[in-house]
Amino acid sequence: MFQIINEVIDVKVVKFGGSSLADGEQFQKVIDIVSSDKDRKVVVTSAPGKRFDGDIKVTDLLIKYATEVLDKEEYKDTYNKIVDRYKEICDYYKLGPETLEIIQKKLTDLATEKFTDDDHLMAAFKAHGEYLNAITLAAVLNHEGIKAKFMNPKDAGFLLGGSPNNADVLPETYTNLAKYQFDDAKVIFPGFFGYSKDGSIYTFTRGGSDITGAILSRGFKADLYENFTDVDAIYVANNHVVDHPQAIKKMSYREMRELSYAGFSVFQDEAIIPAVEGQVPVNVKNTNNPTAPGTMIVPSQFLFDPANLITGIASSKRFSALYIHRYLLNKEVGFTLKLLQIFYKYGISYEHMPSGIDDLTVIFDKSKLDDSTIKQLCAEIRATIKPDYLEWIDDYAIIMVVGEGIAHNINTIGLIIDSLTQNNIAVHMINQGASRISIMIGTQAKDANRAVQNIYDTFFN
Template sequence: MKVVKFGGSSLATGEQFNKVVSIVDDDSDRKVIVTSAPGKRFDGDIKVTDLLIQYATAVLEKTDYKEIVDNILARYQEISDYFELEDSTIDKIKQKLESLATDKYSDEDHLMATFKAHGELLNAVLLADVLNSEGIKAKYLDPKEAGFLVGGEPNNADVLEETYLNLSKYKFGDEKIVFPGFFGYSEDGHIYTFTRGGSDITGAILSRGFKADMYENFTDVDAIYVANNHVVDHPAAIQKMSYREMRELSYAGFSVFQDEAIIPAVQGQVPVNVKNTNNPSAPGTLIVPEQFLFNPANPITGIASSKRFSALYLHRYLLNKEVGFTLQLLKIFYRYGISYEHMPSGIDDLTIIFDRSKLDATTIKNLCNDIKETLNPDYLEWIDDYAIIMVVGEGIAHTVDTMGKIIDSLTQNNIAIHMINQGASRISIMIGTQMKDADAAVQHIYDTFFNN
């Protein structure tokens, strides 16, 4: 049995819906279909979720929302008209949409979560009716009926373990199940939404709970690629990768979908197949738990880079013999509420790498002053011109010359390496460079391992 999730671009228009219908009908194992809200139809378009946020804001501010509701309804009407559905479908959607403004909510957060969730909810209702109209027996399954329970906060939900037990007891019939992504119900019956990757999270939870054989995640790309196609022209597709490879690459910029979203599927030992709604015959990329051993054809699976980092460089003679230096440094970070990313060190040197997007100029200035006063380093420098390249592959641990080839590919092209670090897992190599060299570094490493 397969759980299949479709993204917002896959469910944005009647034409896209028609592709989804064909994909669902093409494989009898595709029993559970998870919907996203309708996404953008073209550049400059607005997602239905964003329209729902506008709707919620207008209700909270007690301003006129009729035009917004009409715009939302028109998105579903367009799809309904494409399939020439009975008026009862759009009437049902209209009633649910309009009732949002008159229902009672305990506070603004609960209101916002409920409004946002209806993009997926209404699309699931619509898809179930579309499938039935096309001769494919389908049923809309509300998360409350399935026992899909969450905790946390209204707009930042966490799945409860009880959910998996509830899902395992669900009795399947001969119909397809259409399930809305992005939200679940609190134990007291309120709608709570997930944060980033909401529908991906739902699909992963259902995959684990229903003990699926496969979780197919349909997007708008044929596969996950070895490198960013804005950096490398026509990069090779990744046929298979481990989840921990994906985690390492996501950290440095891979963004097919939010990597943490598929953790439930990994916990349930369910392989994830990333496929393209617009080209469903393409094999896509298979993401497997580490326990699913495979022999990669290339020691390198992917190369990613990010320019969002900064570094703090400290020099102090006999640093390696000074007990408590790092502890004092961490206490300073704790006072500022700052987390660091990496801390490579030498006998007299220490470099601390930060996510620059989480820091402002005032914090950086005060932090450096505090470190000078408390630790009295011989030299301190804040470096904003910093990029990180991640070279990742399960095969790295089983080859002896990979590191040398990477270093040669950079030094032979006059790219200075500011830092190099291999994790304990031995599946990733992290390289620090100047920002201006990051893209070229990715290209040269790619050429070394994939174009020779």
């Protein structure tokens, strides 16, 4: 399956997002980046993204194509739009007809292939955005005189479990990838999907090319995982909330995880886990400005001294809270158990549960709840637990202040609280995580942006 050689080679895995591979002009930037460093041996592709405001991503066109096939509707127009996206890239580089013919055949065959069920069909259709872009990029690189080869995840033993549209990597994948030895050709590997043991295409959740890149970084024992996107770096705070926030030069894995949870969107919070497990450093860089140093995410908090007391501030307004007051709540054995049993009955998971002597707040991701469930949940809690007071709070946000330096400075919480109270922002909840590198603050949703701004000013201005 793999060519085995004995030469020791430094390996960088490089992943490019959809905007980086949207058209021929963006392809050229990718080619320049890949060819500028001989150690960039593995290139992970996303599906072509938007070329301009109002454009449609190829993945969304493929979902529409799949839906039309399932509903037995006319799909020729959608099919042509998908083909045209790849044709545009092939024409930009004046490729021969062979590549486009492969693309057309694979897209045509999708419409007539028999699948186990609709979920398997949808996964297969979605995966072809990355699949066909990897084939295209390999062809373009070879046409430009850069030796490259397309690697099908099936041939690499990239095995996934779980469900067709929400897959998990299987341990055998790492065993299979570890067998590969590199030659002088760039490996072009499609992101987002792999294969089940029975040969079916399985996809990760949206944004899964990041996950593929992290898995390959671990499996190939890479020296570095470069994740190219459309920003120069990860910033201390959202630039839509804080004007021109400072860039983060270096951060730890666990800082990235904490910040991803509360709204940092560079990575899905689980996307980086394989790289963490493989202890592979990650460098977030900009395809449109590749000489910028970007942000380094390093394997351990012990590998560097943080430059600032805090590293990042993130906020999310996707939360709701259930507030319960009951006198002598802390004395009642089994109180929390009763509450958890009700959550279990309704299939509800909670995010946090800070408590006091007579008070308890349960924080939920409100995107996973509807009004009917909330109403039934509150009614059952009233009947079972009989609280003195119960309130459901929809106007709730969580602010995460994260930094390795927090664990070594006793003044951080005081500075944060002062920055909020002095600006008339009420703090509903505060909790320092067990890791001691993050401080979680609950506020009203309407105050979240001001809270981030004031905390940023305190520590960075």
